Amino acid sequence: MNNVFDSEDIRVLRNSVREFGEKYLAPVAVRIDRENIVPDDVIRAAAEMGYFALRVPEKYGGPGLSTLESAVVVEELARYSSAVSIMATVSGTMVAYPLVHYANDELKREYLERLANGEIGAFALTEPCCGTDAAAVTTRAVLDGDEWVINGRKTFITNSPYASFFLVAARTGKPEDRHRGVSLFVVDKSDCIEVSKLEMMGYRGSGTSEVVFEGCRVPKQNLVGEVNKGFKIVMDALNEGRIITAATGLGVMQAAFDEALNYAKQRESMGKPLVEHQMVQYMLAEMKLRLEAARTLIYTAAVKVDNGDDDYPMWSSIAKLAAAKWGVDLVRMAMQVLGGIGYSKESPVERHYRDIKMIEIGDGTNEVQRMVIVKALLGKVRAPRR
Numbered sequence: 001m002n003n004v005f006d007s008e009d010i011r012v013l014r015n016s017v018r019e020f021g022e023k024y025l026a027p028v029a030v031r032i033d034r035e036n037i038v039p040d041d042v043i044r045a046a047a048e049m050g051y052f053a054l055r056v057p058e059k060y061g062g063p064g065l066s067t068l069e070s071a072v073v074v075e076e077l078a079r080y081s082s083a084v085s086i087m088a089t090v091s092g093t094m095v096a097y098p099l100v101h102y103a104n105d106e107l108k109r110e111y112l113e114r115l116a117n118g119e120i121g122a123f124a125l126t127e128p129c130c131g132t133d134a135a136a137v138t139t140r141a142v143l144d145g146d147e148w149v150i151n152g153r154k155t156f157i158t159n160s161p162y163a164s165f166f167l168v169a170a171r172t173g174k175p176e177d178r179h180r181g182v183s184l185f186v187v188d189k190s191d192c193i194e195v196s197k198l199e200m201m202g203y204r205g206s207g208t209s210e211v212v213f214e215g216c217r218v219p220k221q222n223l224v225g226e227v228n229k230g231f232k233i234v235m236d237a238l239n240e241g242r243i244i245t246a247a248t249g250l251g252v253m254q255a256a257f258d259e260a261l262n263y264a265k266q267r268e269s270m271g272k273p274l275v276e277h278q279m280v281q282y283m284l285a286e287m288k289l290r291l292e293a294a295r296t297l298i299y300t301a302a303v304k305v306d307n308g309d310d311d312y313p314m315w316s317s318i319a320k321l322a323a324a325k326w327g328v329d330l331v332r333m334a335m336q337v338l339g340g341i342g343y344s345k346e347s348p349v350e351r352h353y354r355d356i357k358m359i360e361i362g363d364g365t366n367e368v369q370r371m372v373i374v375k376a377l378l379g380k381v382r383a384p385r386r
């Protein structure tokens with residue numbers, strides 16, 4: 001395709017990430033999944049490539065990638081390691097994006113430059129009480145002189161063991177204020193933060209953890225945006241971040257499809273290659289359809305963000321929902337093509353099958369995406385004015 005989705009710059013970027021994946025991720029992907037940790041040398045190499053600072057502008061030392069370019073990077077990373085891909089998604093987009101658009105100049109200089117220099121950020125929103133209902137957060141921030149004191153518990157927070165700082169959504173208003181009483185803060189990792197890594201089904205190695213903030217004191221100027229107006233920032237970060245999360249699913253889909261196609265060409269059954277059996281052909285065709293349809297929707301949503309289109313939140317949810325539904329279908333069919341070997345840990349498709357399920361849950365469930373789409377159709381959801 002000779003278009004914005006496949007320009008020369010995009011091809012060069014894609015090939016660069018593939019070379020990185022082949023060199024650093026392919027040899028350790030199974031180990032990352034088995035041990036639930038990314039090796040230090042891989043993290044350093046990814047940091048040197050700027051993968052944890054994707055959206056950080058060049059003026060702060062970052063690569064300054066667009067949303068589309070960021071989607072391509074994490075898609076290619078996910079073909080080799082979903083863990084490194086989602087780590088880049090969170091730090092490089094969901095942390096960087098709100099800092100770029102809403103933080104004061106002092107915070108931008110310090111924390112965007114830190115991301116550009118290889119540090120990793122985490123986005124602390126979900127709590128044991130509330131995932132989908134983000135307006136119900138109970139983590140509390142109280143102003144004490146020139147400092148905010150933060151107490152609370154977060155869960156399912158990606159990057160936590162690797163992060164040097166967190167973006168924390170905390171309640172600064174009354175519980176009944178709901179979304180009107182939430183603020184966003186930058187909190188450096190210190191002794192006041194306890195990180196307990198969780199054993200997750202997929203995307204293993206990404207550092208998903210429970211995080212407890214106990215009496216964390218942060219400077220007054222570490223507030224991102226305005227007091228009690230952090231919920232809008234969180235939603236903006238999610239709207240952009242969902243596209244990139246969907247792109248990690250796209251990479252998993254591509255990897256599973258490639259495995260299935262190659263296996264079908266090589267494996268013989270009843271005297272001929274699997275690929276010559278009609279039912280296998282049907283599954284391969286259906287997989288290809290879902291793969292390319294999801295790719296088109298994800299890239300389209302990314303371009304809408306980059307163009308500043310006011311309907312991009314709806315397209316973000318469309319892309320996320322498509323990657324989730326079609327991704328689960330595709331990887332299930334890939335496992336069916338491989339049969340017993342696909343159900344075995346000897347095959348990467350078994351890992352892909354566990355990984356892809358996260359796309360139906362993380363950054364808003366399928367049900368939430370449908371709600372956003374309908375609200376957008378009714379004119380209740382638009383891109384924020386900055």
